[in-house]
Amino acid sequence: MKRDARSAPGLGPGSGARARSRARSRAAWLAGRGWGRALLGAVGVCGALLAVELVARSGVFDGQALPPASSVLARAAEMAVDEGFLGDVWVTVSAWLSGLGLAVLLAVPAGLLLGSLPRLDTAALAVVELARPIPSVALIPLAILVFVEPDRVERSLVCYAALWPILLNTLYGLRDVDPVAKETLRAFGFGVLGVLWRVSLPSAGPFVVTGVRIAASVGLIVVVSAELRAGGEGGLGVYLLETQSGGGRPDLMVAGACWAGVLGVAANGGLGWVERKPGAAAPGPPHRPGRPRPQTPDGLKEPGGLKR
Amino acid sequence: MLEIAGLGHRYDDGHQAVAGVELHVARGELVSIVGPSGCGKSTLLRCVAGLQRPSEGRIAVGGRPVDGVPDDLAVVFQDYTRSLFPWLTVRDNVALPLRRRGLARAQRREQALAALAQVGLDGVAGKYPWQLSGGMQQRVAIARALAYRPALLLMDEPFGSVDAQTREDLEDLLLSVRGGADRGGGSEDRGGMTILLVTHDIDESVYVGDRVVVLTGAPGRVHSELRVELPAPRDQIVTRGLPEFVKLRAEVGRAVRRP
Amino acid sequence: MKRAERAERAGKMKHVALALLGRSWLLVLLVAAWELAARRAGDLYFPPPTRIVSAMRELWWSGPASRLWLSDRAVDDFVPSLSHLLLGWALAGIVGIAVGVVIGLSRIAYLVLDPVLQFGRAVPPPTLIPFFMVAFGLGTSMQLAAIVFGVVWPVLLNTADGVRAVEPVQLDSARVFGLGGFARLRYVVLPAAAPRIFAGLRVALGFALILMVIAELMGSGDGIGSRLNAAEREFRPDQLWAGIVLLGALGCVLNGLFLLVERKALAWHRGARRMST
Structure with a gap:
């Protein structure tokens, strides 16, 4: 019916x-x-x-x-085998991933530390909430002054932008850990670290993965923005900018943007898959009913966007 | 008032919900449709309401074949929490359908308040549905249907999700407004409201009905019809104690259980 | 009696003060530490917070009191930035809601368009800025195009999602009571989807700020972003910091205002949800 x-x-x-x-x-x-x-x-x-x-x-x-779609597709196909363009893509991807990796290494332990100290937790959230609205691209000129070298500029900005979603989701994830599970483990004589390792981290895992997924898409935006503004030896943004200043072939520029879109789809799809895969990143308990959901940037309930 | 001939419906997935249903309802009659769960009662009602196009057969309301939702028809759904609009106040919930009637805003509000008074809900017009208890919410749904002044009122297990005491109150409310609907304005030549009540409660079907139609299971078809000749006014204690009531109830019960 | 009341109020105030302290002590500590460390180090790139505030005052808040102390420069910077941001956001909102409703109402339209939309959403909007620069030149239309393209996705996808999730019983009720297509949209579908639409619009507002900044950084004559460019050229890290703090504050204010509107518009939703839990 x-x-x-x-x-x-x-x-x-x-x-x-x-x-x-x-x-x-x-x-x-x-x-x-x-x-x-x-x-x-x-x-x-x-x-x-x-x-x-x-x-x-x-x-x-x-x-x-x-540009007509046919010529964009033709250019995109040519670019896929063009070594110069692939080199640019590689520069972008490596800056993106290394910034992201650094952010994970910083944010997850920081989140675990802050989250397991109850007094620090609320105060830290207040700081984070205040720092988060600063659009990370606003830091580009400052980062150019401070770091000078373009690839350091990009890496540091990606790391900064990726830090917040991962940290916030880790904190939210830790707030949500089932207290009964924690107390059970305590009762069996596990120490603070044991509880952290065996209960808190696994159960915050799905939140962390969601944070990384959001951070990845924000990071891609930031790395391209930084390349566009800071220039440098190579990179997708540099390629696009050079095309633009060298007479401006719209089909080439749109084709380049499409490849960036492919990167975005790949990252989103890959991390979304990890998120949905039961047990992979989350050996802990599955979502309890009424448990707060990971903070997604679109406010969408599910990672795949519209998929149900 | 309502003519159903050879009605059958098969869903896209091949499930045959109802088959060969024949039913005639006279103007002003209150017919209870009772049957085990999954016998296609709701499908039948949805087809009559024009919410669903049956795959076979013919339905006519007031002599006109159903193609889309008929004009003078209202439905009270079982799920009051979902059929009322949580973003509108109780009064606006009742008044909204009256837009169709081409009434001015003030008139719509006035009629809505009158209908709310009819179901005993004075004074909650400004509240939101979710601020009310389940029984009161279902009263709002009934008031919404009454304010619309339909010739045909369909009720899909309307009292299925309220507690027993509230349920009896709502049954009596239904019996009382049914008489009241004749007096309420609208077109003067029209007789009383015709009501089709789907329920899975055998007692209820006998208590409120002029006639009980028993459907049997998958695919649903009419098993038997029983005329209920209980004296009016009906009373929860007195009527249910009558030997006649007990006998009818047993008959309906047997019909429902027989495969 | 009076005394008890007063005691209660005092207790409440104490509670609030403690909660505020619990939330903000780290912030105060960090800012103080920054101030001290920056003064001691004297690093040009990391000025102490007081220096940043004075740079902000010098740049934007040195005007007459009659104009809320806004300087001429503040008007020159804020007006274009804010108008681009709000206009782009509003345009994207209208387009996103309209398309989202269509997709949400029709399962077929949704299945047909989903891959295209998912790809569109995944394209990082700044990558299209060079293209927009060629297509529209360096000006308002380029900035608007960048903002609209970047911001439309969360609105569109959230609207579609919200519309798809409208209770079938609510739609049936509306149809049974003779509400036509437009009335159903106006009185049932849009209100029912409103919580998700608002969520999308709020995310979009944050995105709009980011895209406004990057579009201005990429070269247009005016706005807060071009002030940042100028500060970089003139080697004024304190002004860069001032711009960063200003943009952060702007983000906070916009988000706060939006939440205020949302709270008012969705009061029924919060109430209904409180009741159901």
Whole structure:
């Protein structure tokens, strides 16, 4: 009964409605199958590409401004085998990942320390809440002055931007640890460290992974922004900027942005997979009902975005 | 008032919910539909309400075939917490459907307040539904249906999720407003409200109904119909004690249990 | 009687003061430590907080009292930045809600568009800034394009999610009582999805600030971002710090104002949730 509630017919009278409802039920049939869903998604991708192609060729935007989808795809394919571009991507990815890694190494122990000292915990949260609204890209000019070398600028900024989501999620995760589990372990004579290692960390694990996922997408934004502003030897942002200043080939720039999007999808997908995989990152108890959810930047309930 | 002929419905996943249902309801009648869970009672009601297009058969309300939600029809759902709108006050919940009636804002409010008074909910008009108890929320849902002044009122296990005492109160409320609906304005030539009540409670089906229709399980079809000739006004203690009531109840019970 | 009341009030105040102290002692300690350390070290790049505050006053708050002490420079910096930010945010909000509703209402539209949207969301918005610079030139439209593109996703995805989660029974009720498509949208779908829409808009506001800054850093004549550029050129770390603190405060204020509106608009939602738990 419920499953039909949304696509229920009866919106309009006559045979038109009947035909429409038949078309709907066919689409619903397709939507009920895995391959059908993939097909619909492919239709959407092709449709979007076609729409961009047509709009670009129709000349609604003057000449060069909007590149046709076909040429963007062609450029993107060429870039995939272009060593120069791959080198740029590698510079970006290594700065991104090393900044992220450093942030994990700093934020998780800091979170564990702060979170297990009850008085420090609230005070630390207040500091974090105050520092968090500062947009990390605002630090770019300062970081350029202080660090001078572009790759140090990028690494440090990624690390700074990634620090907060990981730290906050670790703190939230620790607040949520089941006190009964902790007390049980205490009763069996485990020390503070033992409890931390065996209960607190595993049960905060899913929160930490969510924090890392958010940090990864913020980090990607920051690393590209820093490259755009700080320049340097190489990197995706530097590539885009050079293309822009060297006459500005829109198809090349959009293709570059698309590759950045692929990086984003890969990071999100990979970490999202770790998050959903039961037991991998979270040997601790699963989500208890009524337990606060990890803080996601979109406020979305589930990591995959719209997926349910 | 309501004609159902050869009604059958099969869902997309192949589940046949109802098959070959025949039912005629006269104007002003209160018909209880009772049956075991999963016998397609709700599907039947959804088809009558025009929320769902049946795969076979014909439904007509007031002589007109159902294609979309009929005009003069209201529904009281079982799940009052979800059918009322939590972002509207009680009064606005009741008044919202009256937009369809082309009334001015002041008139809508006035009618809403009158309907709330009819179900004994004076003084909570300014509250939000979630501030009320379950029984009161279901009263609001009933008031919403009454204010709409429908010719046909469908009730889908309306008293299923309230406690026993409240349930009896709501049953009596239903019986009383049913009479009251004749007097309430609207078109004068119309008789009383016709009510179709789906329930899984055998006692209730007999207590409130003029007629009890028993459906049997998957796929649901009409098993039997019993006319209820209990004296009015009905009373929770007196009526339920009548030998006639006990006999009818036993008959319905047997019909429900027989495969 | 009076005395008991007074004692109670005093107790409450003491409680509040203690809670405030419990939250803020570390902050005060850190700022004090920073002040002392920075003064002792005398490092140009890390000025003490007092120096930052005085730089802020010198830059933006040296104007006449009639204008809330805002200097001319403050007006020149704040007005373009804030107007770009709010305009971009509002545009993205409108587009995001409109598209999100369509996707949320139709399962087919959702399945068709989901891959495209997921990819669009994953593209880091700054990577498109060079493209926008070529397409729109260096000006307001480039900045708006960057903000709208970056900010539309959380609104869109949250709206779609909220609309998809509307109770089927609520939709059925609306249909049974003869509410047409538009009335259903206006009185049922949008209010029901409002909590998620607001969540999306709040995230979007934070993103909008980030994109405003980066778009201004990438070169446009005015705004807080270009003030940061100037401070870097003139080698004034204290002014850079002033800009950073200002942007942080701006983020706090915007978020606070938004929460105020949200609280008012979603009072029913908080109440209903309190009741159900």
